[in-house]
Amino acid sequence: MTVAVSSRTLALRRLRRNRLSFLGVLLVVGIVAVVVVGPLLWRVDPLATDLVHRLEGPTAAHPLGTDVQGRDLLARVLYGGRVTLLISVVSVMIALTVGSGLGLVSGFVRGWFDVLVMRIVDILLAFPPLLLALVIAAARGPGVGNTILAVSVPAIPRFARLMRSQSLAITEREYVLAARAIGLSPSRVLFRHVLPNGIGPVTVQASIALGIAVLEVAGLGFIGLGVQPPAPEWGAILVDSRTYLLQNPVAVLVPGAAISLSILGFNLLGDALGDLFDVGGGR
Amino acid sequence: MKRLLRRRLLLLPITLLGVTAVTFLAIHLIPGDPAEILAGGPLAPPEAVDAMRVRLGLDQPLPVQYITYVSRLVHGDLGTSLFTGRPVATEIMERLPTSLSLTAAAVLIGLPIGAGLGVLAAVRRDGLIDHAARTVALLGLSLPSFWLALLLVWAFSVKLGWLPFGGELPAFTEIERRTGVALVDAMLAGDVGGFVEALRHLALPAITLAVIPIALTARYARGAFAEQLASPHIRTARAFGIPERVIVWRYVARNAMLPLVTLFGVLLPALLGGAVLIEVVFSWPGLGTYLLSAIQGRDYAVVQAVTLLLAVLYVLASLVVDLSYGLLDPRIRERG
Numbered sequence: 178m179t180v181a182v183s184s185r186t187l188a189l190r191r192l193r194r195n196r197l198s199f200l201g202v203l204l205v206v207g208i209v210a211v212v213v214v215g216p217l218l219w220r221v222d223p224l225a226t227d228l229v230h231r232l233e234g235p236t237a238a239h240p241l242g243t244d245v246q247g248r249d250l251l252a253r254v255l256y257g258g259r260v261t262l263l264i265s266v267v268s269v270m271i272a273l274t275v276g277s278g279l280g281l282v283s284g285f286v287r288g289w290f291d292v293l294v295m296r297i298v299d300i301l302l303a304f305p306p307l308l309l310a311l312v313i314a315a316a317r318g319p320g321v322g323n324t325i326l327a328v329s330v331p332a333i334p335r336f337a338r339l340m341r342s343q344s345l346a347i348t349e350r351e352y353v354l355a356a357r358a359i360g361l362s363p364s365r366v367l368f369r370h371v372l373p374n375g376i377g378p379v380t381v382q383a384s385i386a387l388g389i390a391v392l393e394v395a396g397l398g399f400i401g402l403g404v405q406p407p408a409p410e411w412g413a414i415l416v417d418s419r420t421y422l423l424q425n426p427v428a429v430l431v432p433g434a435a436i437s438l439s440i441l442g443f444n445l446l447g448d449a450l451g452d453l454f455d456v457g458g459g460r
Numbered sequence: 461m462k463r464l465l466r467r468r469l470l471l472l473p474i475t476l477l478g479v480t481a482v483t484f485l486a487i488h489l490i491p492g493d494p495a496e497i498l499a500g501g502p503l504a505p506p507e508a509v510d511a512m513r514v515r516l517g518l519d520q521p522l523p524v525q526y527i528t529y530v531s532r533l534v535h536g537d538l539g540t541s542l543f544t545g546r547p548v549a550t551e552i553m554e555r556l557p558t559s560l561s562l563t564a565a566a567v568l569i570g571l572p573i574g575a576g577l578g579v580l581a582a583v584r585r586d587g588l589i590d591h592a593a594r595t596v597a598l599l600g601l602s603l604p605s606f607w608l609a610l611l612l613v614w615a616f617s618v619k620l621g622w623l624p625f626g627g628e629l630p631a632f633t634e635i636e637r638r639t640g641v642a643l644v645d646a647m648l649a650g651d652v653g654g655f656v657e658a659l660r661h662l663a664l665p666a667i668t669l670a671v672i673p674i675a676l677t678a679r680y681a682r683g684a685f686a687e688q689l690a691s692p693h694i695r696t697a698r699a700f701g702i703p704e705r706v707i708v709w710r711y712v713a714r715n716a717m718l719p720l721v722t723l724f725g726v727l728l729p730a731l732l733g734g735a736v737l738i739e740v741v742f743s744w745p746g747l748g749t750y751l752l753s754a755i756q757g758r759d760y761a762v763v764q765a766v767t768l769l770l771a772v773l774y775v776l777a778s779l780v781v782d783l784s785y786g787l788l789d790p791r792i793r794e795r796g
Contacts (some may be wrong), residue, residue: 300478
C-alpha cells in the first residue's frame, strides 16, 4: 500500500476486515453450537415417521414443517448438521495429518522420497476435487466411511504441497541449523522446530478445506452417493425435499442455508486466520 | 521460456500416465470382486462372473491390464458401455457439445459481469459497488450450486413461471441434429421457435453455473486492479494529471491482465465440478448426467472414461495457463 491512504481509511478497512473475520468466527461457533446443543433442546426423533402429518408447512409442533414421511424437519436439520459437520471435520483431520505429514518429511529429507511424493501429489491435483470425490464414492459405494474416504483423499495433496514448502523454507533457517549443529536427532528437529513453525498456514488451509468438505459431503449426499437414508444429512435432506418444493419450500431453504452458512463461515475463518499468519495476501 | 516449455512438456506425459494410472486403479477400489459385482452380485452364475472377468481383462496380471488399458486409450478406444454396448468415445462425443454449450454460456455471462464488478470495485474502493462486489464474490463461492439451482427453479419456474427447467428443449420437440447443441441446431435449421425455446431452457442452468465465474472473476479483477492502482508508476501518471479513465484503461488494465490468466486455471476445475451437479438438477443431457447415471448404474467403463477426459482437459488447461504466464511476463520467461 504505497498510495496516499489516510490513516482513517486504513483503520476503517482493518475494522471491516475484522468485522468479516468476526462474522466468520461467529458463524462457525454459532453453527457448531446449534447442532451440538439443538438436539438436546429439541428432543424430537429425526427418524420418527408420522404419515398423518406429511408434507406440512411450518406449524407449532413442527417449526420447519414435515417431510414426505411426516418426519420433523427441524430435528432432521439439527441432527443432519451433526452428521454433515462431523464427517467434514474427520475428513479434513485425516487429510491434514496424512498430507502435512508427507509434506513435512518430504521437505525435510528431500531426495527420492520428495520427488516420489510430489509426483503423486501432482497427479492427484490433476483431478478436480469434486470429481475425484465422486469417483472414489462411486467405486466404494455410499456410506459414512466411504464418504470420509472420498472427501479426505482429494484434500491431501494441497496439505502436502503447503507443508512441504514450509518445511523446505524452515530447514534453511539458522535455528534449525543450530539445532542440528548441537546434535539433536532429526526427528526431534522435525517435531520440535520445523513442525511448530510451519503449522500456521496449514490451519488456514484446514479452514478452507473444511468449507470444501462440507460442500462435498452435502453434494455426495445430494446425488445419493453419501450418507444413506433414513439417516439425516444436509445434502440428503435437500434432495428429499426437492421433489416437494411446491408443498414445503422451507424444507429446501433451511438445509441449503445451513450448508451455505457453514461454507461461508469456514471461508471467512480461513481469511481471518490468513490475516493472523500473514498468508494469502490482502484482499 | 524454452527451458520452462521443455520442462513442462517433459512433465506432461508423466502426469498424464499418472492420471491414467489413477483412473485404471479406480476399478480396483471396488470392494470385493469387481467381476462379480458387475456381473450382477453374489447371485450371479459363476460362468457369468468368469465371462465378465475375461471381458474386463481382470484375469490378466495387473501390469498387463494397465498396458492394455493405455494402449487402447492411445488408439482412441475408451471401452464400451456395459449397458448400451456402444463405444464410450462415441457416447462422449454426443454429450460433450451439450456440456460445452452450458459452460460456454456460463463463462459468457460470468466473465463480463465479474470483470465489470471487480474493476468498478477496485476503482471505487470501499464504495457501494466494492461492498456489493465483495458480497457477491463471497456468496458466490459459498452457495452450493445444487441449492442455488433449486432456489432459481423455485423462483423462476415454480413461482413466477417465467422460465422452463429440465433438458435442452421441451419434451417431444424435434430439431434436426447437426452439432448436438440444441441452440445451434435450431439456428442452423432456421427454426426461430425452437431457438427461443432452447435459449429459455439454457437460461436457468447457465445463470446458476455463471455464479462461479462471476464470483471468481470479480475477486481476481478487483485484486489485480487494486494492486496496479497502488503502484508507483500509476502515482506518477496521476501526478502528471492524466485523467483517471485513461489511467485505468491504458495503464492499469494491461498490467492487470496477467493475474487474470491464472484465473482460467482456477475457473476450469470449478466449472467442471460445479457443472456435474447443475446438469443433474436440470436434467441437462451433458457429460455430468452421463457420468452420474453411469455411477448409479455401475457402468465403470463410462466412469473411467469421463473422469479421464475431464482430468486430461484440466491438465492441459493448467499447462496452457503456465505457458501463457511465461509469455506475458518477460521476467518469468528469462528465469525459465
